[in-house]
Amino acid sequence: MSNHALKLNKKTLVNLLHYVSGKPRSKCLSDINIEISFQEYALLSRCLKLLHKQVPLAYVVGFREFFSRKFWVNSNVLIPRQESELIVEVAVDSVINDDIFKVKKKFEF
Structure with a gap:
């Protein structure tokens, strides 16, 4: 992995924390000291490595919301x-x- 820093916007970070922890997005956005388990930390670490490799967040988490509905996606799906x-x-x-x-x-x- 290169030494370049990974830049995440607030929306991406909130969505990633929501995915990893299962906590509501509002809590992920407002709680500056959110606690996660070791398993959640390991998942977060794997997700961050994929994001660092320029894998889109939707592919990392496996879904994207569209018209407030969850659509499952992978690298074979736009x-x-x-x-x-x-x-x-x-x-x-x-x-x-x-x-x-x-x-x-x-x-x-």
């Missing part, structure tokens, strides 16, 4: 992106309103 939720919302609204051309106009470049 990770759902937050931007995709907007596209799906516009498409669904357009189908409901029977205005399919609205989708095309909204995303023309």
Whole structure:
């Protein structure tokens, strides 16, 4: 492993602590002295090594939330992106309103 530091944003760190500890995200965000067991520490260490190798968090933890639902992912599956939720919302609204051309106009470049 290289000596380069691993930089994690707050959201990634909170999601990783939530995954490892099973504690609510709100507690992982607010509790500056969160306690984890030795088993959780070992899992956290393995996860950090994978993140250091540039493995996306969704592949490390095995899932990604999309429209508040958990989708299981691995390296054979594309990770759902937050931007995709907007596209799906516009498409669904357009189908409901029977205005399919609205989708095309909204995303023309």
